[in-house]
Amino acid sequence: MSRPAPLASEISILQSQSLTTVVQRELEMRIMSGGLAPGAKLNEIEVAGQLNVSRGPVREAFRALEQAGLLRTEKNRGVFVRAISVQEADEIYELRAVLDEFVGRTLAARITSEGLRELRALVEALGAASAARDLDEYTRLNLAFHDRMVELTGNGKLVETYRRLVKELTLFRREALSGSTGALPDSTREHREIVSAIAARDAELAGRLMREHVERGRARMHAAVDPA
Amino acid sequence: MSRPAPLASEISILQSQSLTTVVQRELEMRIMSGGLAPGAKLNEIEVAGQLNVSRGPVREAFRALEQAGLLRTEKNRGVFVRAISVQEADEIYELRAVLDEFVGRTLAARITSEGLRELRALVEALGAASAARDLDEYTRLNLAFHDRMVELTGNGKLVETYRRLVKELTLFRREALSGSTGALPDSTREHREIVSAIAARDAELAGRLMREHVERGRARMHAAVDPA
DNA sequence: CCGTATTTGTCCGTATGTATG
DNA sequence: ACATACATACGGACAAATACG
Numbered sequence: 052m053s054r055p056a057p058l059a060s061e062i063s064i065l066q067s068q069s070l071t072t073v074v075q076r077e078l079e080m081r082i083m084s085g086g087l088a089p090g091a092k093l094n095e096i097e098v099a100g101q102l103n104v105s106r107g108p109v110r111e112a113f114r115a116l117e118q119a120g121l122l123r124t125e126k127n128r129g130v131f132v133r134a135i136s137v138q139e140a141d142e143i144y145e146l147r148a149v150l151d152e153f154v155g156r157t158l159a160a161r162i163t164s165e166g167l168r169e170l171r172a173l174v175e176a177l178g179a180a181s182a183a184r185d186l187d188e189y190t191r192l193n194l195a196f197h198d199r200m201v202e203l204t205g206n207g208k209l210v211e212t213y214r215r216l217v218k219e220l221t222l223f224r225r226e227a228l229s230g231s232t233g234a235l236p237d238s239t240r241e242h243r244e245i246v247s248a249i250a251a252r253d254a255e256l257a258g259r260l261m262r263e264h265v266e267r268g269r270a271r272m273h274a275a276v277d278p279a
Numbered sequence: 280m281s282r283p284a285p286l287a288s289e290i291s292i293l294q295s296q297s298l299t300t301v302v303q304r305e306l307e308m309r310i311m312s313g314g315l316a317p318g319a320k321l322n323e324i325e326v327a328g329q330l331n332v333s334r335g336p337v338r339e340a341f342r343a344l345e346q347a348g349l350l351r352t353e354k355n356r357g358v359f360v361r362a363i364s365v366q367e368a369d370e371i372y373e374l375r376a377v378l379d380e381f382v383g384r385t386l387a388a389r390i391t392s393e394g395l396r397e398l399r400a401l402v403e404a405l406g407a408a409s410a411a412r413d414l415d416e417y418t419r420l421n422l423a424f425h426d427r428m429v430e431l432t433g434n435g436k437l438v439e440t441y442r443r444l445v446k447e448l449t450l451f452r453r454e455a456l457s458g459s460t461g462a463l464p465d466s467t468r469e470h471r472e473i474v475s476a477i478a479a480r481d482a483e484l485a486g487r488l489m490r491e492h493v494e495r496g497r498a499r500m501h502a503a504v505d506p507a
Numbered sequence: 508c509c510g511t512a513t514t515t516g517t518c519c520g521t522a523t524g525t526a527t528g
Numbered sequence: 529a530c531a532t533a534c535a536t537a538c539g540g541a542c543a544a545a546t547a548c549g
Contacts, residue, residue: 118346
């Protein structure tokens, strides 16, 4: 056993989680953060070496991430970070529009005042990041805002489904818009209107605004991909 | 190597697919068909022995099925067939209602005459199975009818998402309604109305009928679970 | 509470298939 | 086309944790 002593931060994880889970999380993080680009090949031995584990847990993590839609396996050839096609991204946007419309309607019907306070705080923070032209922070908060809205519906299955789609979309953006100008869309006004509609308990309007909000993202994708 | 010669039908599979995939499919089939009931514990060595493979592919299949929502893992304890709670089933029905409403609207807008012919044939077959009181056939055709509708939308991501939810609902029904009377609901009339609305290109109506159709299934579940 | 048996978690060796010169 | 190098697929052994008597 030539394995070096793990860092202190790793010990607690190693004790409570299986190595497969640790590897899975680490790879997912690298994919989502862009450390592993779509199309990149993952070598079992290499990954195992980097994480100081054997190939067993790595292979198990590969199977999990494959099912999660982040990796693709070619038998006897290797596993690759999935590349999402424009068509697939379009399908995801279409689905997201349906789900987000439901989210808007549902929140208008059953959000609590505490939930509303949270959303307003996130919208304010989003406006600040936008004014400061802080793209990373804006992106982070934008994801958090939408994710929190979905959570506040109280439907755990919806949360699960939604997050899966968002992960794949993130993969696509990283692939397609890598060299793109980092112009932040500034949807601050739209965000405010959505929260207002929810606060006003106008389910019809909140749903419509959410759907249109997603459709605009979809249109931006097409505009960025096709050199119109 | 004391492994017996595989059947001819297995050889082609072994050549084209990895053992992990074969094991995964086999386990999924056993779970969906009820051979493995919710809550049942799966022993690695036992499964490996039954399928004449080593524990490696079995463990990899476990990770994939865990991600697919059909198995649950407790560290150092084992993997179990997932048991879906009533609340979770309710969440899934709520989601399905949203998706199926979208399916109805979409089909009304873009179904082809060939697709319409297919749906009509399925509805007829469903009516026949209902008249013959053939519950198994009715269940099979009912799943096929709804699955085909989703396919005909042309949105592959939607198909993927929908099937995942249906699998989990099947798991729940198998768990909760195991001792229930096998009374078939006979939604023949509803099915006919849905197809009619689609054929009439009435998106609004088709969507509403689909949503209500799912909501009735949801209500039947609650009625079957709570002794009202 | 301790020791044993069983099961899972991890690691590594070997075979097979793929890519490359 | 052949041989070599290399990566994956699979199997089996060891270590660690849990269950049980």
